[in-house]
Amino acid sequence: MSDTIQTENIASPVEALRYNPAEIEPRWQALWDADPALYAAEAHDSGKAKYYCLEMLPYPSGQLHMGHVRNYAIGDALARFMWMRGRNVLHPMGWDAFGLPAENAALKNKRQPEEWTLANIAAMKVQMRRIGLSYDWANEVTTCLPDYYRWNQWFFLKMFEAGLAYRKKSKVNWCPECATVLANEQVVGGCCWRHETTIVEQRDLTQWFLRISKYADELLDGLDTMEGWPEKVRTMQKNWIGRSEGTFVDFAVEGSDEKIKVFTTRVDTIFGATLVALAPEHVLTTAFAEADGELAARVQTMIDEQKAAKAAGDLGAIEKKGCATGRFALNPFNGERVPIWVANYILADYGTGAIMSVPAHDERDFEFATKYGLPVKRVVAPNLDTAELALPYLAEEEGVLIDSGAWSGEACLEAQEKMAAFAEAGGFGKKTTTYRLKDWGVSRQRYWGTPIPMVYCAACGEEPIPLRAEDLPVLLPAQVEITQQGGSPLGRVDAFVNTTCPRCGGPAKRETDTMDTFVDSSWYFYRYTDAKNDSAPFDSAKANYWFPIDQYIGGVEHAILHLIYSRFWTKVMRDLGLIENSEPAERLFTQGMVIKDGAKMSKSKGNVVSPDLMIERYGADATRMYALFAAPPDRDLDWQEDGVAGVSRFLSRVYRLATKYKDVRGDGPAVGGEKLLRTLHQTIAKLTQDFDGRWHFNTCIASIMILVNEIQASEPAMDSGEIPASVVAEVFRSLTLMLAPFAPFLAAELWAELGGTGVVFRQTWPVADAELAKESELEIPVQINGKLVIVVKVPAESDEETIKAAAMADEKVVARLDGKTVVKVVVVKSRLVNLVVK
Numbered sequence: 001m002s003d004t005i006q007t008e009n010i011a012s013p014v015e016a017l018r019y020n021p022a023e024i025e026p027r028w029q030a031l032w033d034a035d036p037a038l039y040a041a042e043a044h045d046s047g048k049a050k051y052y053c054l055e056m057l058p059y060p061s062g063q064l065h066m067g068h069v070r071n072y073a074i075g076d077a078l079a080r081f082m083w084m085r086g087r088n089v090l091h092p093m094g095w096d097a098f099g100l101p102a103e104n105a106a107l108k109n110k111r112q113p114e115e116w117t118l119a120n121i122a123a124m125k126v127q128m129r130r131i132g133l134s135y136d137w138a139n140e141v142t143t144c145l146p147d148y149y150r151w152n153q154w155f156f157l158k159m160f161e162a163g164l165a166y167r168k169k170s171k172v173n174w175c176p177e178c179a180t181v182l183a184n185e186q187v188v189g190g191c192c193w194r195h196e197t198t199i200v201e202q203r204d205l206t207q208w209f210l211r212i213s214k215y216a217d218e219l220l221d222g223l224d225t226m227e228g229w230p231e232k233v234r235t236m237q238k239n240w241i242g243r244s245e246g247t248f249v250d251f252a253v254e255g256s257d258e259k260i261k262v263f264t265t266r267v268d269t270i271f272g273a274t275l276v277a278l279a280p281e282h283v284l285t286t287a288f289a290e291a292d293g294e295l296a297a298r299v300q301t302m303i304d305e306q307k308a309a310k311a312a313g314d315l316g317a318i319e320k321k322g323c324a325t326g327r328f329a330l331n332p333f334n335g336e337r338v339p340i341w342v343a344n345y346i347l348a349d350y351g352t353g354a355i356m357s358v359p360a361h362d363e364r365d366f367e368f369a370t371k372y373g374l375p376v377k378r379v380v381a382p383n384l385d386t387a388e389l390a391l392p393y394l395a396e397e398e399g400v401l402i403d404s405g406a407w408s409g410e411a412c413l414e415a416q417e418k419m420a421a422f423a424e425a426g427g428f429g430k431k432t433t434t435y436r437l438k439d440w441g442v443s444r445q446r447y448w449g450t451p452i453p454m455v456y457c458a459a460c461g462e463e464p465i466p467l468r469a470e471d472l473p474v475l476l477p478a479q480v481e482i483t484q485q486g487g488s489p490l491g492r493v494d495a496f497v498n499t500t501c502p503r504c505g506g507p508a509k510r511e512t513d514t515m516d517t518f519v520d521s522s523w524y525f526y527r528y529t530d531a532k533n534d535s536a537p538f539d540s541a542k543a544n545y546w547f548p549i550d551q552y553i554g555g556v557e558h559a560i561l562h563l564i565y566s567r568f569w570t571k572v573m574r575d576l577g578l579i580e581n582s583e584p585a586e587r588l589f590t591q592g593m594v595i596k597d598g599a600k601m602s603k604s605k606g607n608v609v610s611p612d613l614m615i616e617r618y619g620a621d622a623t624r625m626y627a628l629f630a631a632p633p634d635r636d637l638d639w640q641e642d643g644v645a646g647v648s649r650f651l652s653r654v655y656r657l658a659t660k661y662k663d664v665r666g667d668g669p670a671v672g673g674e675k676l677l678r679t680l681h682q683t684i685a686k687l688t689q690d691f692d693g694r695w696h697f698n699t700c701i702a703s704i705m706i707l708v709n710e711i712q713a714s715e716p717a718m719d720s721g722e723i724p725a726s727v728v729a730e731v732f733r734s735l736t737l738m739l740a741p742f743a744p745f746l747a748a749e750l751w752a753e754l755g756g757t758g759v760v761f762r763q764t765w766p767v768a769d770a771e772l773a774k775e776s777e778l779e780i781p782v783q784i785n786g787k788l789v790i791v792v793k794v795p796a797e798s799d800e801e802t803i804k805a806a807a808m809a810d811e812k813v814v815a816r817l818d819g820k821t822v823v824k825v826v827v828v829k830s831r832l833v834n835l836v837v838k
Helices: 021-033 066-084 100-109 113-131 146-161 212-225 231-241 267-272 283-290 293-311 363-372 412-425 517-522 524-530 540-546 561-575 611-618 620-629 641-660 674-692 697-713 715-720 725-739 744-753 800-809 811-817
Strands: 050-055 088-090 165-175 180-182 201-210 244-253 259-264 275-278 322-330 337-343 354-357 429-434 454-456 498-500 507-510 551-553 594-596 777-784 787-795 822-828 832-837
Touching: 021 113, 021 611, 021 620, 021 744, 050 066, 050 540, 066 088, 066 113, 066 551, 066 594, 066 611, 066 620, 100 113, 113 611, 113 620, 146 165, 146 517, 146 524, 146 561, 180 201, 212 231, 212 561, 231 561, 244 267, 244 412, 259 267, 259 275, 259 354, 267 412, 275 322, 283 293, 283 322, 283 337, 293 322, 293 337, 354 363, 412 429, 517 524, 517 561, 524 540, 611 620, 611 641, 620 641, 620 697, 620 744, 641 697, 641 725, 641 744, 674 697, 674 725, 697 715, 697 725, 725 744, 777 800, 777 811, 787 800, 787 811, 800 811, 800 822, 800 832, 811 832
Parallel strands: 050 088, 050 551, 275 337, 777 832
Antiparallel strands: 165 180, 165 201, 244 259, 244 322, 244 429, 275 354, 322 337, 454 507, 498 507, 777 787, 822 832
């Protein structure tokens, strides 16, 4: 065929087929569903460079909303792009299927959680297929099925063996609405993470814990190496781990054998301590209150104030109140008697639940002392000769001690080391490191979770006994009566509770608590690499090939709960010899929320938009493309249905143009139509750059729209043969390939219409030609004294003198310079000319 367009092969606008996603999309989805290998990853020993693309797995609530679609559309576009770049892509999906919502729904709807959950999974899977998401369903993971939770139990046994899983009685967080214990990470502003207005109570219970604190330093230090994670997430985790270097110091209670242990990061200020303050729920506060009715009443008031502040989610802003107990403690450094107070701003579960108050050098203590007229003793100053000093004086690195006995004159930092050593030598203190991060409480007094694989045998003693690995899985019984009364529902199922001791063979009782659902999501992405393995959680060789995850995508709300637990689990598996990596994901992307009616789109807010409705009206491609186009992916998206309609109209335009020129072929070089080619290659360059780095998919799609506008403007030239057929063919071929990550159904249809062979998103991504992408002319703004006068056009390769000459020769510039003196000409090559005149 010649390199000119044969006009008889061009359909007229009247003859062109109308874009009909309701017909096109289901047809292609049926073809894709019939090919289970379409989205399957190649073997780990394929020799190809891998790309593990992962979105956080959803809870199977029964339906997707546009917030889900936005998250999944980002990952789907990236996965398709990486296939087109020749990578071996793993892009799986699964279901975070255990947890309280299913159990609560079962209570409400009188259905068993398993039935409710699996029905929801089936419904959501249909939605995901209709949206056209490129998941490898052969590696699907469902955490509520025994083939998965068996390995939760296996890991628990391994951790128990390694001393990382243990049971103890302690004060725990109890949500009265969930009727179960919560981990510290699940308490937000003093309230339950699921029930934002339900105040969490403190209860003394025997519970199972995972020793995440053993990895506190590594979890913290590792954040400095994770440059592919958002700074916000890393900061949130650093603050949560909360490492503090300091000293434990014991203050003896006068007239008793009791001691009050405080932790301080400023032991150098201990000579300025004017009181010791206890939390209202400290064990000594309780003891003092039992002997003093008036104190007991005031302590109860403070406990109530703490609860109210927690309910308001602003404990830090509580009005500081306190009262003296009438007791005294002895400062071990100087023997001075200091009063013991109770204060409402001190928490029993933070630090030791007691502080030494140094008002002169702590803002909070200064506020408290000022309110109650307590003494303020200055013991740190800029130098020994300082007479007056505004208090509180908080300097540490440049401060020196005064009125501090043998340590007077010492620099603060040096004194801290010496005074900590003195306390340790005297047996009343110890230099230490403390963490805000506490061990992970994983016991839950609910039914719908992984059974903990431990038993209790009276003949073998009081200690829990682990099951053997060959005894797994411990199956969750079906058809259980679920109530929120009297502990775990499993405790009322005799067939489950009564078992045989693996140690002595006698009768034993099973543990009836189940595991926190965050156990399920802490390692699921490793199971994806070998989801059908029935002899191990996964094959190490496969996991070591795929890990770390190249790109993980999910909401920033998981920064503490899920992401810190998954980092911990990864390090445990590394130490068990299962994997080689120390972090789960190389890069993390936290997408913005979808906002509707001023609030995050969610079922609880009642502002959910179903993708089913949008797909019915506009098609899946328009729905998902709008989710990527309406805002940068890391910013919140304000939902507007008109935007989906606009994207649908754009896709209709693409379809009209592509089908009009579908039979155009060009065997010769793509020469001619320079402006159209330039726009094409600029678009390819921008999309390639953005996929490789910034992920500004909104501007990527905008660039495609600019290209389509240029195509439409070039129609007369294409019809007349002024633009060669080879150029037209290249433009539509490349346009179709660039649409494939964003609008896969339309791209597949156009690829077939254009005569392409094979699957469109397995074709090679187009390569930008830097020479063709170059502008032939540059538009240079010309300013006089910083004010824009004109924009001149110059050849793209113009040097500084040429640009200056063009600016000075422009008639508008000449007119403005009349009668003035040019003092200076500033030329910023390819960008700007500024004339400084007077």
